[in-house]
Amino acid sequence: MILYIAEKPSLGRAIASAIPGSHKNAEGHIQLATGDVVSWCIGHLLEQAEPDAYDPKYKKWSHDTLPIVPQEWKLIPKPKTRKQLTVLRQLIKQADQLVHAGDPDREGQLLVDQVIDYLGASAAKKQQAQRCLINDLNRPAVQQALSQLRSNQDFVPLSTSALARSRADWLYGLNMTRAYTLQGKQAGYQGVLSVGRVQTPVLGLVVRRDHEIAQFVPHDYYDVWAHLWTSAGAKGSDKEGFKAKWVPSDSCADFLDEQGRNRSKPLADNVATRITGQPAEVVSYKRQQKQRPAPLPHSLSSLQIDANKAFGLSAQQVLDCCQALYEKHKLITYPRSDSRYLPQAHFAQGQAVAQTAVSNMETLQQPQFREAMTQAVFTRKSRAWNDKKVDAHHAIIPTQKQLTRLSEAEAKVYQLVCRNYLAQFLLPESYAEVRTEIRILTGLFVARAKQITEPGWTCLFPKKNQPVSPEAEDEVTVASLPVLAVGDRLHCERGEVVTKQTTPPKPFTDATLLSAMTGIGRFVSDPQLRKILKDTDGLGTEATRAGIIELLFKRGFLVRKGKAIHSTPAGQGLIAALPDSATWPDMTARWESELESISQRETKYSQFMTPMVDSLYGLLEQAKTSSFHSLKGLGDGKSQWKKSQSNKSQWKKPGRRRSGKSGSKTTAKT
Template sequence: MSGEIVVIAEKPDLAKAIAEGLGGGSRQDGYIDCGRHYVTWVFGHMLELEAPETPWTMAELPISFIPWSKKPSPDKMKQLRIIRDLLKPAKSIIHAGDPDDEGQLLVDEVIEWAGSRLPVQRVLINDYNLKLVQRALATMRDNREFAGMSAAAEARGVGDLLYGVNMTRAYTLAAQAKGYQGVLSVGRVQTPILGLVVRRDREFEAHTKGFYYTVTGQFQIGQHAFPARYQIVDGDPVDDKGRLSDQAHARAIAAAVSGKPARIISAVTTAKEASPPLPYNLLKLQTDASRKFGFKPDQVKEITQTLREKHRLITYNRSDSEYLSDEQHADAAGVLAAIGETAPVLAAPVKRADPAIKSRAFNTAKVSAHHAIIPTEATADLSKLSDGEQKIYLLIARAYVAQFWPTHQYDQTDIVLEVEGRRFTTRSNITTRPGWTTLYKNDAGNEDLADDEEVLALDLRALSAGQTGTCASASADQQETKPKPLYTMATLLTDLTRVAKYVRDDRLRKLLIEKDKDKAGEHGGIGTPATRDGIIATLFDRGFLIEKGKNIVSSPQAREFYDALPDQAKFPDMTAIWHEQQRAIADGSKDARSFVQTLADYVAREVAGVKEHGLTIKTDAPPCPTCDRPLRRVKGKKGHFWACTGYSEGCKYTAEDKAGKPVLIKKEPPSVSVMHKCMSCGMGLVRRPSAKKKNSFWWSCSGYPDCKQTYFDVNGKPDYSTKEKTA
């Protein structure tokens, strides 16, 4: 190996793009030989934080992570060794992680693990377009400028592990003491997501039906008949949302205007146009796939992974961006042709697409670490893909094709009328050119894509101010107040991008929104596109979230757990606090160790509270037949069995397990002899059967566990001449 410069890319696709930017090279085992440059890659975190191997007991908590250490992930050791061997004879390194703090850490930690002291340059690439890659390689910076980003990412990773391990163990152990069977997992992102669902469920259930009123007039102006809605003014009785709240008042308005002359105060028609929906990022794709096909987020991520890695049909699939670089516009003809060949159902729309159209999606300034998920120029036989792969590819492809269709154009007419001194308004939208909306008529995106006809129901463009007519009739309609609907997977995913609105502290809310100021589609979100689906899947696996029809609701145990948690754990405030502190780490005004130490102090206080007060949580654990404490299912060397949670208090009851249920046999309390006393403490002895030998017995002190004295049995009596060894 003789490459003078080793380039470490965050993923194989980026390594390939960099190799092409360097003029091409030959693929080797774990790297690409480009002559003077060797281009290698990582895939995800190659190193993992080491969690101390301690038993799951309260006595071991809190677990310290200071100082923390990392170890190679076993399945990534081969690639790590390749990178280390490439670095040994090299003269310098190019760091090609994604241009965000996590991408910075991914490569920095590998360089540190390899023990390299070579000079490192940083290249920032968020688009694999050849010209952009070459431009980035020509404008590299010193990697030391980005040390703060790496430290911030490391602090967050250590903090998440410290917080999750300690809080999960503390709450789980406290719950298990009450007979709880599962794991009460706690996480900085996971638990606030659970909190969103619990609070939404309770708000829905606590809703008290109420009513408000709308007044609608049916107007006849010349040849035009149309409805219009009454506009509320000061003095009208309204509810907290500004809606009419008094039925008699609403009826009085309707009676006052019904059959009376009406005059148009203003009639304004404005030509409008709407751009096509932006291409997908992962979260928007997961949301649409859930709404249209019922796919779970982790399913969508797996399908896109296959479409990308196996079929090479789409670009990077875990993107949080909905935009493309300006340079990618030059690829339009090739990508469109590939779509038409791969998906015959889209062949006609592709033919009508105009590669010269440049939609708002092409905006380099809005591309983050990645660009939107779009089709590649690779082709395949769509019929040979799985049903899920076909559906997801067609969604991605349709969104891309729409970028090259004309905008949707329509005339918007706003009418204001007056009758008996009261004003009514209405709006009408009339399509003048369907444009890209034709592609979305069939929302599944797989038929009737060539139909341009629009059914128009109402056209008020001919109306003008000053025209008169009649309010033919009016009605005061009672409307029922409704709570926010229960979550669906689609609405939950959408809410995760804007959880800042649920933060109670104004300053923290602004911090969370500020975190996403450069991310289109994120408005104070929690989690990342790459992690949200896994977190939601964990909540389902733990039994915290359950499906109820199309809705996602919290389980009874989730609500019990929620009520036992401190507010800081179940609201998204912590993510905002962490963002502020990690921003300070990134700019050098705070260090990672002090952040972790502050968090460790907080966790220690929470754990101490759990130790002192336990956990108030209801369980359906069966009671111990001996002492009435709850039983808990335990895995032993020979399989599962049930044991009393009062073991440490002296109850040693156990029961066999059958299909996950205990075989309950009430054990009579041992008979304490009044004749035979312990020679050590004077307490009565208990004659017990031997577990190892049939028809054999031994004697133990009834003062156990304070006195552990035992005796052999001789003809039904304790043998005081020879004492057994005590435990």
């Protein structure tokens, strides 16, 4: 008898429906016509034992019992699902062959592996177990997955990586939370000071951003624009006007801020006056034809980011919508994916999937999809189809399921999934990028223009929601430029000084916080670590990021104000009390990199866990000397938020002000 073990009942039912014959529903499983059985886990059936399961003395929180490091790890059944565990125990005993059908990710691999091991499957059964990777709950896709079983032994490193993560999180979170809660209580803080290797660095990102905003001192800066005219053409063509922006020379360094912006108005006035009425010469002119490919299909994080930008949906709302679209409506593939690529074998289904998606979009009154469909080229293979970048799961894409009734939020999320998929079959955006440098007296002026020649995939994207181009527009970009050549003589009609003011960093939103979590290399403090991190290395996993953000709100460490996310006094106090290693993402980014190495067979479990446990002793000693004065009298972070709004100066701390350099000299050359 073959026993298929799914992670959830919905997946178990999908497996059963994909196998021909008349089936019989039974308690916690389905009897197949073939004599085989499908059962499931109802999510996590097992959980890490609490400290007092190892020793009753751990029930009381005390510095004297820290750190708590189990010598032999214990799992215990979850009370609400114990009955299903009993069902699986009997079925595993009867089975001749096991098929692991957990979700196709790190956590799904460990979840079913632990159940098989906990319930005493023989070494032979575990060795012969097979793995079924299902990304789409519709019958044809499940049947295909069932025909492509792999040895479960191939995924042992993935399971080991998840096990290391789970145990390390337990050790770090439990010990640090107890240590800092005890210290906080001594200082008068009424509540649990939750510390986690992912949640705390995320909180640190927000707290530091709030500090930057509170400390920010705006300053004026001054751009100089030259208003230029070409000469009349040889055949009597009209003169053409355009403008170019002054680029300060090295001799102006004393007047520039850290971003190279001129802070001296007398200097700007001097430059504008000197160039007025002067001849000018083109010293450089480049026109390049470029293309921008469509954005890739979505991973969960990219979908959460886009949905927050477009519709204001939180990360958790998007995850909830995705689960419904996957399990209930069967309109999208597996949603907790960190991949944005597709297997080559899927390409043959592209037109059929796109046609179904467009039909569903018409039902949702999105006619632009039908218009885009007329421009689609289904023989064109975009960069999304790449077997080298696909393993257990691929990007989130539509299925060939016809639309059923959706909630408003579900429809919005589904629209984004369909949009990025259909875009793969549209032409690239084509444009001409023109850049010219102009010399006026001794000063250099620059202008750049982007002229669209073929909109391609951008017809599906409202302009405000289009992905940022690598050649993103900046302050030297103008609407258009005439055709020029090096050596052309121009006339500067006048110089213009434009006064601008620096603006503070923007508060985090769900979109920007998720972006920070998925590309954490930008925020680590160690430059050497920053070099080795990949663009995709991040804090947490696709499956956990939304929950981590929501947990910080529940703990009272974060609050929302419109779309903006801010830290509360309790959150700020906790970050102030913790050592830098706990509040910066360096340690967590290094963990994620090492956990990925375990899954790729490059690092062993012990090589990760041993130094992690050793470092815990030092962290706990630091806790005993930390200052918690800023937490005195606080207990409910949310209730402190309104109070903090009337006294934002409490966020300020001594340090360098982000206001750039200053200067008053005006004699520098242009």
